[in-house]
Amino acid sequence: MEITIEQRYAIKFCVKVNKTAKETFDMLQEGYGEACMSYSQAKKWHKAFKEGREDVTDEARSGRPLTSKTDNNVSCVRELLNSDRRMSVRLLSDSLNLPKTIVHEIVSEELGMRKICAKLVPIVLPDAQKTHRLEVSKEMKKMCRDNPNFLDNVITGDESWIFEYDPETKRQSAEWHTTASPRQKKARMSKSRVKSMLIVFFDVKGVVHHEFVPPGKTVTGQFYKKVLQRLNNRVTRVRKQIKNCWKLHHDNALPHTSFVVTSYLTKIRVDALSQPPYSPDLAPPDFFLFPKLKRELKGKHWDTVETIQSTTTSLLKSLSVEDFQGAFNSWKSRWQKCIDAEGSYFEDF
Incomplete structure (x- = not known):
């Protein structure tokens, strides 16, 4: 700091003897060598002294202090x-x-704080639904503990829309580039109106039955009953070892819980396992099958509904037994995660 003040005095003297800014800087370089201030600083102070400034010290700074972690x-x-x-x-x-x-x-x-975004969940669960999720998870875990082969007799299923075009996710469109490469751009697109609803049922060994809802048809209790009749016939043909003891797991959609459906399940002596509402994290079709299928379909265009259906069928057939076994093992671990979370959601959606 002292050598800086000394140079400012020297600049002030040069101004008084009518030296130019360039001449002043050359003299400073000759006198101070590497310790000489920059030309821009010398020029700034030369101009200030020429305009009448007398003080060589810095003016008091107004504003915020540099250290304020009190x-x-x-x-x-x-x-x-x-x-x-x-x-x-x-x-x-x-x-x-x-x-x-x-x-x-x-x-x-x-304070040890960080800013985090809110986690997207199907709904904000009230205490009653958290308790229900907790009770179902404990009940399912107990049945598996009492009978290690319990899930071998369970067939789970649901329905979901398959779109002619479903935009790929932001993560799916990520590419490796160097720091010099420009960032890739893509247009924002929405799902197509052309779509087909898939109904699929599977167990630990693979897909048992699947079908597509006819265009313009609504899934009602009566329609779903007919689907279950076809499922039961399919179980008799391809799962003979469990045809008299299989259990059904599906969600609480109105067609699934309608009187005609529950009556039919009672008639064929098939128990329906409990599934808490708004719980895709506890339903194998939602956390395993549909995401896996749609991940392969995203970002691609399919010409017709028939193409959508044939492609989806091919993808279903391509899934291995290990894929389904992994899904059922994951189902078991998710019950424990739900118990540990006291009924709250335990993953991102």
């Missing part, structure tokens, strides 16, 4: 965040008249 400021940041968890670092900085860097250090280092 206990009082930490408390103020904590109080503001407690009042509004969505406040940005910029807003905190403006409210407290502190540098953004200091606010960020207080939030991350002193």
Whole structure:
């Protein structure tokens, strides 16, 4: 600092003897060598002294102090965040008249906080539904503990739309590029109106039965009963070892719980396993089969409904026994995760 002040005095003297800025800088270089200030600084001070400035010291700076991580400021940041968890670092900085860097250090280092987005879930579960999820998970886990082969007799299924075009996800469109490569762009697109509804049932060995709902047809209780009749016939043909003891797992959609369906299941002596509502994380079709199918279909165009159906059928046939065994093992582990989470959702959607 002292050598800087000394050079400013030298510049002030050169101004008084009518030296130009260039001449002044050359003299400073000759006198101070590597310790000489830059030409831009010398030119700035030469101009200031020429315009009448007398003081060679820096002016007092107004504004924020450089170091402000005091206990009082930490408390103020904590109080503001407690009042509004969505406040940005910029807003905190403006409210407290502190540098953004200091606010960020207080939030991350002193308070140990980080900003996270809300997790998307099917619904915000009330306590009653959390309790139901917890009870079902405990019940299913107990049945598997009492009978290790319990899930070998379970057939699970559901229905889902398959679209002629379903946009690929942002993650699916990611590509490897160098830092010099421009970022790829893609147009925002929506799902097509051309679609076909798939109904599929599977067990630990693979797909037992699948079919597509005819165009314009609605899945009602009566329609779903006919689907179950075809499923039961299929079980008799391809799963003879469980034809008299198989159990059905499906969700709580109105057609699934209609009187005609429950009456039919009672008639053929098939028990329906409990499935808590709004729980795709506990349903194998939702956490395994449909995501796996649609991941292969996303980002591709299919000409007709028939092409959609044939492609989907081919994908179903391509799944291995190990895929289905892994899904049922995952089902078991998810019950424990639900129990550990006390009935709350335990994964992202």
